[in-house]
Amino acid sequence: MPRKPLKPCKYGGCPELTEGNYCKEHQALVDSQYNKYQRDKVSQRFYQSGEWRATKKRHLMIEPLCRECMKDNKLTKATLVDHITPIKKGGAPLDENNLQSLCWSCHSKKSAEEGSRWGK
Ligand SMILES: [Zn+2]
Numbered sequence: 579m580p581r582k583p584l585k586p587c588k589y590g591g592c593p594e595l596t597e598g599n600y601c602k603e604h605q606a607l608v609d610s611q612y613n614k615y616q617r618d619k620v621s622q623r624f625y626q627s628g629e630w631r632a633t634k635k636r637h638l639m640i641e642p643l644c645r646e647c648m649k650d651n652k653l654t655k656a657t658l659v660d661h662i663t664p665i666k667k668g669g670a671p672l673d674e675n676n677l678q679s680l681c682w683s684c685h686s687k688k689s690a691e692e693g694s695r696w697g698k
């Protein structure tokens with residue numbers, strides 16, 4: 579079988595030769611970064627959708643108080659609706675059973691625990 583000419587890996591400074599654009603190792607890296615980027619884009623678009631805004635509004639009417647604060651017997655007005663199983667992890671985006679109302683502070687805490695980019 580004739581071999582294709584080998585080219586250096588396109589990843590900056592990598593000395594490996596490859597038949598494609600990247601060596602095996604860097605191809606995997608580039609693929610995973612691309613997938614992550616695509617997933618972020620998809621969920622970003624979802625949070626801007628009218629469907630989500632309507633679901634969020636409806637959920638806040640059904641459950642107007644922060645669920646986490648309620649566990650501590652505190653009554654705090656919820657300001658946002660959170661996905662119990664994050665969409666990125668395969669949670670259902672519009673399923674009432676996957677939604678919970680949270681106040682801002684509980685949500686930031688949860689995001690920080692999940693290592694989200696909002697978690698500061
Ligand atoms: Zn490489």
Ligand SMILES: [Zn+2]
Nearest residue numbers: 644647681684
């Ligand atoms: Zn709370």
